[in-house]
Amino acid sequence: MLKTKLTEMLGIRHPIIQAGMGPFSNNNLCVAAANAGILGLLSTSGIFSKTDQPWVYKAFVETAEASMDDDMATVLEKVLKRTYRLTKDNGGVFGINVMVSAELLDKSKVLIDTAIRVREENPAMKDHFKVIFTSAGDPVPWRDKIKNAGFTWLHVVPSVKGALRCQKAGVDCIVASGHEGGFHIAWEPVHSMVLLPAVVDAIGADLPVVGAGGFCDGKTLAAALALGAAGAQMGTRFLATQESDFHPLWKEQVVKTEDRGTLVARGIVGPARWLKTPSSVQHLQNTIVKSPGVFSGVPDDFTTVPPDLIQYERDGIRAVCTGDREKAMMAGGECAQRVEDLPKVQDLVDNIMTDATRIVQTMPHYLTNVK
């Protein structure tokens, strides 16, 4: 068993976070992750899509035991209550991942307000529904709302500057996400090997830091701990599991991905890492022409990006929902090339922990010059 500041802060057994991943729901994945002794995160970005991507909304509500007629807040309330019901007897701990990027602020507020209300109305949930995990925006404006409600607050950043902003906001734990990661990534690339120790050094010993981007097994979890982190968040790895709510096409594509199997092209709220397929290669070509800031680190305003570029992505995700392999666009991290199976979540967690523990314990034996 590896105890860290993360396991102690959240009361979880293992220092692993199952990442929030949209646009499909993570509802069943989150339940399995929480029950396996790690932090399970519910994704919420699919709830945003009722009018502009009803196919995503449909997939989302189906696994939430909700209805197409429900509004965003009602769907989330049903998801939270369901997750609580399915994790409480196993001592599971879970949270919600809410993107707070500028384009989504109205919706983010509805989701965070709903989360706070549902927990207040159901106080027994507090031992299980412990976390609000914000991403893709500035944490500072959310401080009073989240802190006053008593949640443990995690925020994800791609830079030291972002980490210092988290410290100012009073975030409880910082997730430093490197450019290897799946789906949305930063405009300016810094990869986990550099970012994670840089954030640990900048933040000091008080606040736990978790690594994200490229972590997918015992070796990489042990590496995160060696770099000073209190754990690792894993997205792509958990996407490809039996319980994951993602479409089988997407899961299979992660497993099929080989050496140099991802690319960076436009995503809805900025650069995104996609699994390499004919359709994402075409999207890359379109991005070079229509959103070159993705490659030069200069953010372009969402409102000025040609709508057909964004539509291409939406069509690609719709193609996943309809099982259209040729047109499908599927996001995933570089570590997809290291993912070779579709295990059950509990088996995956057990294997990761066995390997990480062995590596941490036996590391000195590999070093012939250690005295």
Ligand SMILES: Cc1cc2nc3c(=O)[nH]c(=O)nc-3n(C[C@H](O)[C@H](O)[C@H](O)COP(=O)(O)O)c2cc1C
């Ligand atoms: C398919 C997919 C969807 C994702 N969706 C979200 C999301 O909705 N919100 C978010 O904050 N991060 C999202 N992420 C990023 C993950 O939360 C996580 O930080 C990332 O997957 C870590 O890198 P890894 O894929 O190498 O494990 C997504 C990642 C993937 C692969």
